[in-house]
Amino acid sequence: MSLKRSHSSSARSLGGSEGGGKIDRQHLYEALKRLGEAGAVFAPVDVALASGAAEAQISKALLGLAVEGVIEKAEVGKYRAGLVPELSLADFIKVFARASKVDGARQKDLSEIQRLKQNNDTMRQKLLVAVAERDHYLATLRAHGIEPEPMPPSPSALPPSPGPRALAVPSPESVSSPSGPGDQGSH
Numbered sequence: 386m387s388l389k390r391s392h393s394s395s396a397r398s399l400g401g402s403e404g405g406g407k408i409d410r411q412h413l414y415e416a417l418k419r420l421g422e423a424g425a426v427f428a429p430v431d432v433a434l435a436s437g438a439a440e441a442q443i444s445k446a447l448l449g450l451a452v453e454g455v456i457e458k459a460e461v462g463k464y465r466a467g468l469v470p471e472l473s474l475a476d477f478i479k480v481f482a483r484a485s486k487v488d489g490a491r492q493k494d495l496s497e498i499q500r501l502k503q504n505n506d507t508m509r510q511k512l513l514v515a516v517a518e519r520d521h522y523l524a525t526l527r528a529h530g531i532e533p534e535p536m537p538p539s540p541s542a543l544p545p546s547p548g549p550r551a552l553a554v555p556s557p558e559s560v561s562s563p564s565g566p567g568d569q570g571s572h
């Protein structure tokens with residue numbers, strides 16, 4: 386075996402920071418079980434430090450385990466090990482094998498779903514701030530004895546406009562000719 390080949394295979398088997406690094410499933414199971422029994426919310430870096438694997442690999446594994454329903458998303462970038470304490474090591478390894486087979490398209494979809502959820506959370510927070518601000522201003526107005534007028538109706542609630550009017554074009558029979566009755570043969 387060449388030096389180059391032996392070097393690359395040893396880096397992968399040790400769970401280095403390469404994209405192909407392996408995760409020791411037993412260490413991962415033990416770390417998740419401890420976190421699950423404690424009821425702690427954790428980040429991928431916490432599990433990476435506890436299991437000795439690369440954070441990128443752990444992050445991908447946690448995403449797959451969340452899809453399988455073994456762990457749950459607590460908040461952005463944080464997880465809870467819900468079902469892990471109830472699983473045996475053999476069952477965890479079976480679930481982990483299924484979770485590891487997430488293909489590229491599914492992984493892309495999952496990251497897009499995660500981005501949309503994060504955007505939804507941001508927009509919900511902005512909406513809650515706007516509602517609280519509106520309530521504050523309404524309470525201030527009412528405290529000073531001012532009752533705000535009702536909101537004008539939305540454009541969708543208004544009756545449809547009649548649109549442009551068509552011009553009435555007279556019929557040829559209703560139009561009289563400018564010449565008199567006896568002028569027809571004088572030309």
